[in-house]
Amino acid sequence: MTRDDRKSAVPLLQVRNLAKQYGRRIGCRDVSFDLYPGEVMGIVGESGSGKSTLLNAMAGHHAPDRGEVVFDTRADGPRDTLKMSEPERRMLSRTDWAFVHQHAREGLRMSVSAGGNIGERLMAVGGRHYGDIRAQAADWLGRVEISESRIDDRPSAFSGGMQQRLQIARNLVTGPRLVFMDEPTGGLDVSVQARLLDLLRGLVREMGLSAIIVTHDLAVVRLLADRLMVMKDGDVVESGLTDQVLDDPQHAYTQLLVSSVLQV
Amino acid sequence: MSDYNFAYLDEQTKRMIRRAILKGLAVPGYQVPFASREMPMPYGWGTGGVQVSAATLTPDDTLKVIDQGADDTTNAVSIRKFFERTAGVATTEETAQASVIQTRHRIPEAELSEDQILVYQVPIPEPLRFLEPRETETRKMHALEEYGLMHVKLYEDISQHGDIATSYAYPVKVEDRYVMDPSPIPKFDNPKLEMAAIQLFGAGREQRIYALPPYTRVVSLDFEDFPFEATKAEHPCDLCGAEDSYLDEVILDDAGNRMFVCSDTDYCRSRRDVGHTGRLGEQAA
Numbered sequence A: 001m002t003r004d005d006r007k008s009a010v011p012l013l014q015v016r017n018l019a020k021q022y023g024r025r026i027g028c029r030d031v032s033f034d035l036y037p038g039e040v041m042g043i044v045g046e047s048g049s050g051k052s053t054l055l056n057a058m059a060g061h062h063a064p065d066r067g068e069v070v071f072d073t074r075a076d077g078p079r080d081t082l083k084m085s086e087p088e089r090r091m092l093s094r095t096d097w098a099f100v101h102q103h104a105r106e107g108l109r110m111s112v113s114a115g116g117n118i119g120e121r122l123m124a125v126g127g128r129h130y131g132d133i134r135a136q137a138a139d140w141l142g143r144v145e146i147s148e149s150r151i152d153d154r155p156s157a158f159s160g161g162m163q164q165r166l167q168i169a170r171n172l173v174t175g176p177r178l179v180f181m182d183e184p185t186g187g188l189d190v191s192v193q194a195r196l197l198d199l200l201r202g203l204v205r206e207m208g209l210s211a212i213i214v215t216h217d218l219a220v221v222r223l224l225a226d227r228l229m230v231m232k233d234g235d236v237v238e239s240g241l242t243d244q245v246l247d248d249p250q251h252a253y254t255q256l257l258v259s260s261v262l263q264v
Numbered sequence B: 001m002s003d004y005n006f007a008y009l010d011e012q013t014k015r016m017i018r019r020a021i022l023k024g025l026a027v028p029g030y031q032v033p034f035a036s037r038e039m040p041m042p043y044g045w046g047t048g049g050v051q052v053s054a055a056t057l058t059p060d061d062t063l064k065v066i067d068q069g070a071d072d073t074t075n076a077v078s079i080r081k082f083f084e085r086t087a088g089v090a091t092t093e094e095t096a097q098a099s100v101i102q103t104r105h106r107i108p109e110a111e112l113s114e115d116q117i118l119v120y121q122v123p124i125p126e127p128l129r130f131l132e133p134r135e136t137e138t139r140k141m142h143a144l145e146e147y148g149l150m151h152v153k154l155y156e157d158i159s160q161h162g163d164i165a166t167s168y169a170y171p172v173k174v175e176d177r178y179v180m181d182p183s184p185i186p187k188f189d190n191p192k193l194e195m196a197a198i199q200l201f202g203a204g205r206e207q208r209i210y211a212l213p214p215y216t217r218v219v220s221l222d223f224e225d226f227p228f229e230a231t232k233a234e235h236p237c238d239l240c241g242a243e244d245s246y247l248d249e250v251i252l253d254d255a256g257n258r259m260f261v262c263s264d265t266d267y268c269r270s271r272r273d274v275g276h277t278g279r280l281g282e283q284a285a
């Protein structure tokens, strides 16, 4: 998206002064940013930096202490999702929003076949034609590079990388407008990570996905994110276009993060 | 009989159960929690249904008890005797004569009327349980009408068996609102759930009561390309010749000879009494 597009467009998501504290520990402090349609925002930082707290607060998993998470809804335009009723928020989270967990087991039904896992969101929004649901599930298995012949297998029979790809298919099948991802490549072997990243990059481009990706892995944001926020101790210490931030980090902490990656 | 309060339970307990029943009737298909009492019989013997019957019976009632359609199984006989002893009510095997019918796993073949009450024994009242074991979550799913999971189960059925293999406890949607487990009746009985009589469902161990008022709309869940079918064995009854009743398969001998007979024993007998007969009608009679 060019700068001119951004001026004219309504942000898909406007986060304002979002704060969450756990006892005396700061989760995240007064975070504000806009996400425009088709943009991918990366949030990086070490564990304990507040990036996961921020993600879960935005996605409605944990209520923040204050702030706004304004989403441009299809029906009513921009609305603060934190002020929505629980039914509205749950409806949003199975239609226009999606959440990819770090551990595929948390995002999959392990006792349900791959096809059933992908089909669930379709059925949740009223899909009542078995043949259509199955055809879409088969199509999505192909798109995440899982053989269609595995459609009736349970995810417990899948490798870690396949489980993660299945979780992605299950989330994207209804064409959500905003995808939250929590360390989507975490815990996978390096070669498996590379394949998953390639796949994600392809899907992001092809579908024009808007996404917020939390990761400690700068290679992930380098490949996927248009913009970047760097978090430390609950604060955003630096933000900007991904290439600019990574190639010319201004904050001492960002410099440290970038250099430690380069040493690897 | 003088050792017990009428129908065994004390009046306060019956009032508590009646409140749950009334709430269930006011919100058809919604599972109302109630404080289930110890009954002098094991849980598998329908303590939920027995408590609902106890709270429903009046001295003027005539009670019928069936188990899988039959009046003469151990379970049905012992529950019937229990109420004969503790409530002194009249009992019958004739569906039309009964004002209260307690049942396990069947709906009588004869059409019920507005002055009748059908009480079901329910083992597991929660239709979402098998895919979502957390009760906090299933309650929320009912409250928010999040029923996508029910179709996931039917999807899994078709993908594994080529068809919806669920043939008992087939899930239904009540008045376009609550998804309900009709108890383990055969799906053949599902269309009869829309009836003139009051239907009450009691789950003792799970401490839930739910209900269907007369003429409540009850729709069996399905897919457009795999529509619900109220199937049964493709035979007439070998004793009474009925082609419209649910049949049990009975093995006759070691040579593998079988017969199909109405599972509703009263229906079968009353048809034979007026002269209907099936393939084996003469010999068996």
Ligand SMILES: [Zn+2]
Pocket: B237, B238, B239, B240, B241, B242, B245, B261, B262, B267, B268, B269, B271
């Ligand atoms: Zn018969």
